[in-house]
Amino acid sequence: MSTITIALPSKGRMKEDASAIFERAGLPIVAVGNERSYRGKVEGHDDIEIAFLSASEIAREIGAGTVDFGVTGEDLIREGLIDADAKMEVAARLGFGHADVVVAVPEIWLDVDTMADLGDVAADFRSRHGRRLQIATKYWRLTQQHFSGSHGIQLYRIVESLGATEGAPAAGQADIIVDITSTGSTLKANNLKILSDGVILKSEACLVRARKAEHEGDARIAAIVEAVRKAV
Amino acid sequence: MPLINMPEFSGTLLDEFAARGTARIDTPVIQPAAPFLDMAGEDLRRRIFLTESETGESLCLRPEFTIPVCLRHIENATGTPRRYCYLGEVFRQRREGDNEFYQAGIEDLGETATANADARAVNDAMQILHNLIPGRKLNVTLGDQAVFEAVVRALGLPGGWQKRLIQSFGNNAHLRHLLMTLASPQAETGLSPELAALLNQDEAALIAHIDRTMQETGYSTNASRSPREIAARLKEKQSLAQTRLDGSALVLLTEFLSLELPLSQAPAALAGFADAAGLAMGAALVAFEARAAALADLGVDLDKVTYRAAFGRPLDYYTGLVFEVSRDNAVLAGGGRFDRLMTLLGAAEDIPAVGFSLWLDRIEQARAR
Numbered sequence: 001m002s003t004i005t006i007a008l009p010s011k012g013r014m015k016e017d018a019s020a021i022f023e024r025a026g027l028p029i030v031a032v033g034n035e036r037s038y039r040g041k042v043e044g045h046d047d048i049e050i051a052f053l054s055a056s057e058i059a060r061e062i063g064a065g066t067v068d069f070g071v072t073g074e075d076l077i078r079e080g081l082i083d084a085d086a087k088m089e090v091a092a093r094l095g096f097g098h099a100d101v102v103v104a105v106p107e108i109w110l111d112v113d114t115m116a117d118l119g120d121v122a123a124d125f126r127s128r129h130g131r132r133l134q135i136a137t138k139y140w141r142l143t144q145q146h147f148s149g150s151h152g153i154q155l156y157r158i159v160e161s162l163g164a165t166e167g168a169p170a171a172g173q174a175d176i177i178v179d180i181t182s183t184g185s186t187l188k189a190n191n192l193k194i195l196s197d198g199v200i201l202k203s204e205a206c207l208v209r210a211r212k213a214e215h216e217g218d219a220r221i222a223a224i225v226e227a228v229r230k231a232v
Numbered sequence: 233m234p235l236i237n238m239p240e241f242s243g244t245l246l247d248e249f250a251a252r253g254t255a256r257i258d259t260p261v262i263q264p265a266a267p268f269l270d271m272a273g274e275d276l277r278r279r280i281f282l283t284e285s286e287t288g289e290s291l292c293l294r295p296e297f298t299i300p301v302c303l304r305h306i307e308n309a310t311g312t313p314r315r316y317c318y319l320g321e322v323f324r325q326r327r328e329g330d331n332e333f334y335q336a337g338i339e340d341l342g343e344t345a346t347a348n349a350d351a352r353a354v355n356d357a358m359q360i361l362h363n364l365i366p367g368r369k370l371n372v373t374l375g376d377q378a379v380f381e382a383v384v385r386a387l388g389l390p391g392g393w394q395k396r397l398i399q400s401f402g403n404n405a406h407l408r409h410l411l412m413t414l415a416s417p418q419a420e421t422g423l424s425p426e427l428a429a430l431l432n433q434d435e436a437a438l439i440a441h442i443d444r445t446m447q448e449t450g451y452s453t454n455a456s457r458s459p460r461e462i463a464a465r466l467k468e469k470q471s472l473a474q475t476r477l478d479g480s481a482l483v484l485l486t487e488f489l490s491l492e493l494p495l496s497q498a499p500a501a502l503a504g505f506a507d508a509a510g511l512a513m514g515a516a517l518v519a520f521e522a523r524a525a526a527l528a529d530l531g532v533d534l535d536k537v538t539y540r541a542a543f544g545r546p547l548d549y550y551t552g553l554v555f556e557v558s559r560d561n562a563v564l565a566g567g568g569r570f571d572r573l574m575t576l577l578g579a580a581e582d583i584p585a586v587g588f589s590l591w592l593d594r595i596e597q598a599r600a601r
Contacts, residue, residue: 108445109457110427111465116413120392121457121465123399123548126576129456132270144431152406154273155548172454204562 001232003049004220007061007070010038010052014106014205017096018071025231027224047220056080062210063087069210069224073205075101077178079139080207088208091225095232097205098182101142101184103198105176106169107191115151125175136161136174143178146200166190237555238334239592241364241599242319248360249317251418254338255333257316261323265290267577272547279325291533292324298570298587299577301339306579312342312536319592329593332490337567337589341574347519347587350553350569351526357557357565357588358532365598368559372536374495375543375554377401378571379502382516386506387481389414400546402554411485423466431466439463476488484509491541496534523553549573553586562594 002176008022008029009015022029022031022042031051032039038153040050051067058070059080065087071094078084105112112118119135125133133156140158159174163195168174178200181187187194215221239245249256263365269290281293294300297318305314319336338356343349354374361370384397393414400406428575430438442459446452477485493501499521506513528534545568554568562572567588574583 106451106452106455108442108449108455109462110423110442110460111469116396117469119399120396120469123395126548128461140277144278148273152400152403152409152546154275154546156274157269158274158277170449170451170454172456175456181286191451 005067007058007067025227071173092207094205101201104192119153130158137167137178161181254315254317265292334592339587347522355530378552382513386511390471392468404545489542496535498539
C-alpha cells in the first residue's frame with residue numbers, strides 16, 4: 001500500500017497548533033530521529049509520513065502533487081497556485097492562523113473608503129503624479145484578481161514587499177498596501193485603514209488535499225479527513 | 233507547434249509595407265518590462281514572459297511592437313510625421329495558441345490630418361488582408377472612443393462620473409455595473425459630522441486639518457497625495473454620491489451603446505441620435521464623419537464596414553478610432569488611434585498616432601483554409 005504524505009509547517013505556532021489538531025484526531029505525530037528533524041511519522045500508522053516544510057513550500061508541493069495533504073494558510077495556497085481549486089481541495093478549516101488579506105490605504109485619505117474610490121484615484125494618479133499608483137504587497141496574484149478581476153482597476157503597479165509592508169506608504173515606497181492582518185493593530189499603528197470592500201480573502205489554516213486520482217476510493221484518505229474534521 | 237520560421241508570405245508583406253512608404257524598424261526581443269506594465273496595467277504581468285537582469289531590472293520578451301516602436305522613435309528624435317513598419321516575433325502566455333508568434337504592422341506617428349491618417353490605417357489593413365487572403369469575406373468593425381466621450385460629456389454628469397464611465401469604455405461588464413450604480417441611490421461619504429461640516433463650509437480649514445494630521449502621523453514627508461488633492465476629491469465624491477442618472481439619460485446611454493450599423497449609415501444615425509436626445513456632440517461627430525468620408529475617398533465600401541458604438545479598448549491611451557478586421561471570429565488585424573501614448577512614454581510634445589497590427593499566425597491559418 002502506498003505511503004500517504006502530510007506536509008506540516010516546520011516551525012512556530014502553526015506547527016504547534018497543527019500537531020495539537022492531529023493529536024486530538026488520534027493521529028499523534030512524532031519526529032523521526034531528534035526533535036529538530038524535518039521528517040516525522042504518525043504513531044501507529046506506518047503508512048503515513050510527515051514532511052515538515054515552510055508554509056509557502058507546502059502550497060507548492062500541494063500544487064505539484066508531491067504530497068497528499070498539507071496544513072497551511074489559505075492565503076498562501078491561493079497566492080501560490082494558479083487555478084488553485086483545480087489542484088487542491090480544502091478538506092477542513094482548522095480554526096487557527098486567522099488572518100485577512102486586505103487592501104489598506106493611508107487613514108488620511110478621507111476620500112477613499114471603497115475600491116471604487118480607489119479606482120478613481122488610480123485613474124488620475126498618473127496625470128497628477130507622473131507615475132501609476134503603487135501597491136506594496138507580497139500577494140501579487142490575489143491583488144491582481146481583486147483589482148483587475150473583481151473591480152476593473154487596471155492602472156496600478158505592484159511593488160514587491162517581503163516584510164514590514166505596513167511601513168511602505170509612510171516610507172514612500174508605495175502609496176497603499178495589500179497585506180495580511182489578524183487584529184488590524186499593526187495597520188492602525190501605521191495609520192492605515194482597510195477599505196470597506198477591501199477584504200480580499202478571509203484566511204485561516206486549512207487541511208488541504210492535493211487532487212490526485214489515486215485518492216479515489218482510498219479509505220485511508222477519507223479517514224484522515226474525517227478524523228481531522230472531528231478534531232477541529 | 234510554435235512558428236519557428238517567418239511565415240512564407242513575409243516577403244509579400246514587407247513589399248506591401250514598402251509600397252506604402254513606411255520605414256522598417258526593428259526592436260530588441262528583450263525589452264524593459266516597466267513601460268508595458270505602466271501602459272497596459274499589472275494584468276499584463278500574467279501574460280508576458282518576465283525575467284530579471286543581474287542588476288534587478290525587470291525585463292520581458294517583447295509582447296507587442298507598438299510600445300517599443302514608439303520608444304525607439306522618441307529615442308531617435310527623428311521628427312514627425314513618420315510611418316514605421318515592423319515584422320517580428322512577439323511572446324505572450326496564451327491559453328489558446330502558441331506562446332510565440334509573428335506580428336507585423338504599421339505605426340503612423342505625427343500625422344496631424346487625423347481623419348486621413350485613420351482612414352489610411354483602416355484601408356491599409358483591409359487591403360493587405362485582401363491581398364494575402366484573396367476572395368474571402370472579411371468583417372471590419374469600427375468604434376470610436378471620442379464619440380462615446382462626447383455622449384458622456386453631453387449628458388451633463390459630474391466630472392467624476394464622466395471619468396469613471398470613460399475609463400471603463402470597452403469593458404462592457406464593468407460599464408454595465410457602473411450604469412446600474414448610477415441608476416440606484418448612492419451610499420453616503422462616511423465622513424464624521426465634523427469633517428462633513430468642514431467640507432461644506434470651510435475648505436481651507438479642511439485642508440489645514442488634513443495637513444496637520446499628516447504632520448502628526450509622520451506621513452507628510454513621503455505623502456504622494458497632498459491635502460489639497462484629498463480635499464478636492466472629497467468635494468467631487470460628495471457630488472458623485474448625490475448624483476443619480478435620471479431615467480431618460482440612462483435610456484439614452486444604453487440606447488447609444490446598443491448602436492450597431494453599417495458605417496455608411498452611422499454619421500446620419502449619430503447625428504439623429506444627438507438631435508433627438510438634445511445632446512451637443514459637435515466636434516466628435518464632425519471628426520467621425522470626416523473619417524468616414526476619407527475612407528470612402530480611398531475606395532472603401534462603407535456598407536461593408538460595421539460601426540459598433542460599444543466597441544472600445546479599456547486602456548487610457550486610446551483616444552479615438554479603434555478597429556478590427558476578422559474572419560470566422562478570428563481577429564486578423566487590430567488597430568486604433570492612441571494620441572496619448574507618446575507623451576505617456578516620455579515624448580516632449582503631443583504626437584498624434586494611429587496604427588494597426590496583423591496576427592500572422594491567424595492569417596496563415598486563414599490562408600490555408
